[in-house]
Amino acid sequence: MKKVLALILAVIMMVSLLAGCAAPQPASTNTETQTTTTEQKPEAKKKFAFIFKNTGNPYGEKQMDGFKTAIEELGGEAILKAPDQPTAEAQIQMIEELIAQKVDCIALTGNDPDALQPALKKAMDAGIKVLSADSAVNAQSRMVHVNQADPERIGRVEVQAVVEMIGGSGEIAVLSATSQATNQNTWIEWMKKELEDPKYKDVKLVKVAYGDDLRDKSVSETEALLKSYPNLKGIIAPTTVGIAAAGKVLTDKGLKGKVQLTGLGLPSEMAEYIESGVCPWMYLWNPIDVGYLTGYAAFALVEGKITGKVGDKFNAGKLGDKEVIADGDGTQIMLGDPFKFDAKNIGEWKSVY
Amino acid sequence: MAEKVLNKSFNSINIAKFRELGLLGFILLLSIMVQLRNSSFMTLENIDDMITNTAILSILSVGMMLVIVTRGIDLSIGATLALSGMISALTVKANPDLHPLFAILLGTLIGMACGALIGLVIAKTGVPPIIATLGMMNVFRGLTFMISGGKWVSAHQMSVSFKGIATSSIFGINTLIFIAIVIYVVFYYFINHTRTGRQIYAVGSNPESAKISGINNEKILCLVYTIMGALAGLAGVLWVSKFASAQGDTAMGFELNVIAACVLGGVNIAGGSGKISGIVLGALLLGILNNALPLINVSPFWQMAIQGGIILIAVITNALVKRSVDRNNLIWRKI
Numbered sequence: 001m002k003k004v005l006a007l008i009l010a011v012i013m014m015v016s017l018l019a020g021c022a023a024p025q026p027a028s029t030n031t032e033t034q035t036t037t038t039e040q041k042p043e044a045k046k047k048f049a050f051i052f053k054n055t056g057n058p059y060g061e062k063q064m065d066g067f068k069t070a071i072e073e074l075g076g077e078a079i080l081k082a083p084d085q086p087t088a089e090a091q092i093q094m095i096e097e098l099i100a101q102k103v104d105c106i107a108l109t110g111n112d113p114d115a116l117q118p119a120l121k122k123a124m125d126a127g128i129k130v131l132s133a134d135s136a137v138n139a140q141s142r143m144v145h146v147n148q149a150d151p152e153r154i155g156r157v158e159v160q161a162v163v164e165m166i167g168g169s170g171e172i173a174v175l176s177a178t179s180q181a182t183n184q185n186t187w188i189e190w191m192k193k194e195l196e197d198p199k200y201k202d203v204k205l206v207k208v209a210y211g212d213d214l215r216d217k218s219v220s221e222t223e224a225l226l227k228s229y230p231n232l233k234g235i236i237a238p239t240t241v242g243i244a245a246a247g248k249v250l251t252d253k254g255l256k257g258k259v260q261l262t263g264l265g266l267p268s269e270m271a272e273y274i275e276s277g278v279c280p281w282m283y284l285w286n287p288i289d290v291g292y293l294t295g296y297a298a299f300a301l302v303e304g305k306i307t308g309k310v311g312d313k314f315n316a317g318k319l320g321d322k323e324v325i326a327d328g329d330g331t332q333i334m335l336g337d338p339f340k341f342d343a344k345n346i347g348e349w350k351s352v353y
Numbered sequence: 354m355a356e357k358v359l360n361k362s363f364n365s366i367n368i369a370k371f372r373e374l375g376l377l378g379f380i381l382l383l384s385i386m387v388q389l390r391n392s393s394f395m396t397l398e399n400i401d402d403m404i405t406n407t408a409i410l411s412i413l414s415v416g417m418m419l420v421i422v423t424r425g426i427d428l429s430i431g432a433t434l435a436l437s438g439m440i441s442a443l444t445v446k447a448n449p450d451l452h453p454l455f456a457i458l459l460g461t462l463i464g465m466a467c468g469a470l471i472g473l474v475i476a477k478t479g480v481p482p483i484i485a486t487l488g489m490m491n492v493f494r495g496l497t498f499m500i501s502g503g504k505w506v507s508a509h510q511m512s513v514s515f516k517g518i519a520t521s522s523i524f525g526i527n528t529l530i531f532i533a534i535v536i537y538v539v540f541y542y543f544i545n546h547t548r549t550g551r552q553i554y555a556v557g558s559n560p561e562s563a564k565i566s567g568i569n570n571e572k573i574l575c576l577v578y579t580i581m582g583a584l585a586g587l588a589g590v591l592w593v594s595k596f597a598s599a600q601g602d603t604a605m606g607f608e609l610n611v612i613a614a615c616v617l618g619g620v621n622i623a624g625g626s627g628k629i630s631g632i633v634l635g636a637l638l639l640g641i642l643n644n645a646l647p648l649i650n651v652s653p654f655w656q657m658a659i660q661g662g663i664i665l666i667a668v669i670t671n672a673l674v675k676r677s678v679d680r681n682n683l684i685w686r687k688i
Contacts, residue, residue, distance in 0.1 A: 056503040056601030084494075179653040210653045215596040215603070216406065217643070223402050224647035227393040244508070248597050252520055269598060272508035350509060 070295025139330025155190020169202030247273030407640030424624030468582015558625030
């Protein structure tokens with residue numbers, strides 16, 4: 001009897017100790033939600049994990065919501081995780097934890113294209129299906145990648161937009177995130193390819209500046225662009241902190257209409273500047289759909305319907321049929337064209353995300 | 354005897370003056386070099402932008418100087434700034450008609466509470482400041498995410514008057530700069546001409562003798578962290594108003610810039626010394642670096658390396674100057 005009592009007390013102590021450890025930083029370490037859905041089958045539900053870049057990012061939360069919805073529709077269990085800092089090290093730790101938990105599938109948005117390779121290889125060797133979404137990891141460390149919108153279309157569409165805004169000729173600049181950001185660098189490559197077209201002979205890309213997704217640095221970089229290139233007519237900022245910071249600078253300096261702004265940004269962050277006309281329109285994909293498509297792709301991988309080969313086809317619920325296509329060394333699944341936000345539709349989207 | 358003492362104090366004053374002149378000279382040299390590469394650097398507009406962008410950093414440097422003078426350090430100010438900024442932004446979002454002064458007051462009070470908590474922990478339990486503030490940094494950052502639910506407060510959710518704090522001007526000077534100047538004047542008087550102000554230095558240069566001479570060390574420690582917190586809270590409101598957006602990760606890592614500004618300004622990291630005029634120059638140098646590096650078209654990889662290199666040079670100069678002051682003092686004693 002004493003032994004049992006001691007055991008119970010020990011367990012209680014352990015639990016309270018663990019709870020105590022977690023208490024000081026509940027939101028910052030990682031947000032983990034375990035979702036259980038009612039299912040008739042008696043055997044254990046398949047576990048699908050999703051690791052986002054970092055916590056506290058409304059965009060990431062929408063993506064995780066979409067993933068959860070898809071997995072719940074399919075009758076699986078979704079595990080949503082995100083580190084408090086957007087580093088590869090933090091994600092590696094989470095991958096190790098998930099391998100130990102024996103999940104069936106890990107989907108993640110990579111904080112680094114190469115650094116996660118050993119951890120993800122280990123996961124695949126353990127029989128776990130691995131796919132990246134939104135921000136890709138290299139082809140060796142994943143089975144397939146789910147891309148938000150075609151990077152080629154994003155790059156080209158943004159150049160077409162800014163050229164239309166500035167009236168076909170003049171100097172333009174790009175305000176990006178960090179100089180190593182995988183997504184932004186791919187889009188910028190496509191922007192440069194689009195600008196090679198002879199019809200843009202009067203448009204000159206003068207500089208690619210990096211605001212590191214920090215408010216203060218993005219503001220300094222925008223101000224530096226305006227001063228270094230007094231004839232600047234347009235800025236493309238393919239990152240939400242960058243485009244909002246540029247919008248704020250252009251508003252404060254009264255440059256609405258003189259310097260045009262477009263790019264990719266969150267509707268809620270940009271509503272102010274789109275409504276005021278500083279940014280006539282901008283683009284983004286629907287993060288809920290990215291997460292949703294990732295959920296269906298993850299399920300198809302686990303069920304063995306697809307293996308990540310080029311030409312594999314599967315049904316992605318409300319998004320219809322999707323096909324796996326080539327992407328450099330690896331393969332990917334595309335969501336489609338970026339979605340346009342302008343003064344007409346921003347009102348309904350600003351409250352969504 | 355009197356002459357010797359006079360000579361000695363004259364000598365150290367001279368060197369302290371020289372050190373600031375050296376920093377000033379360095380700033381001028383840097384400005385000339387940048388100006389040669391990009392002629393828009395020395396325009397009125399750019400200087401205005403630069404000082405406005407540096408105002409928040411310089412406000413925080415004052416508090417950090419007081420903390421470092423007492424042999425402490427505060428790593429939690431970035432998180433305190435984010436917390437107070439987020440709470441005031443959420444308050445403004447819920448009550449758009451709120452007077453901006455109330456938002457500033459609210460933010461300052463939140464920061465003050467955060468700072469007082471840290472001060473109590475450090476003074477009463479004797480936990481090393483770097484550990485205590487590291488812990489509180491995570492607590493405040495976590496609280497910010499919890500209160501905001503991971504969501505951002507965006508420009509369209511803030512009232513015009515709130516966003517106007519950072520863009521309006523008082524007597525022709527931008528409000529941010531005006532607030533920074535007021536803080537500098539008040540603290541210059543406080544640390545040089547009030548008893549409590551001088552006690553801060555006494556505690557920093559020799560805690561034991563300060564205690565024996567009747568200074569309440571615990572009270573002074575509490576006070577400096579509370580002041581730091583209040584300034585961080587104020588800076589949080591100004592930050593959110595300036596960038597018209599409150600995020601959970603606002604000003605992540607900003608504490609290191611503030612510490613760098615203090616070290617650049619000649620505040621001794623081992624405590625006991627530091628001057629307002631020094632940190633003005635330190636903050637200004639960092640402001641110039643942040644403003645000028647994008648202007649001179651160097652690769653982003655070099656920007657960080659250059660910034661780090663300049664900070665290192667300043668710290669080495671500080672050590673060398675200090676060593677020569679000590680050596681000179683010994684020579685005087687021999688005579």
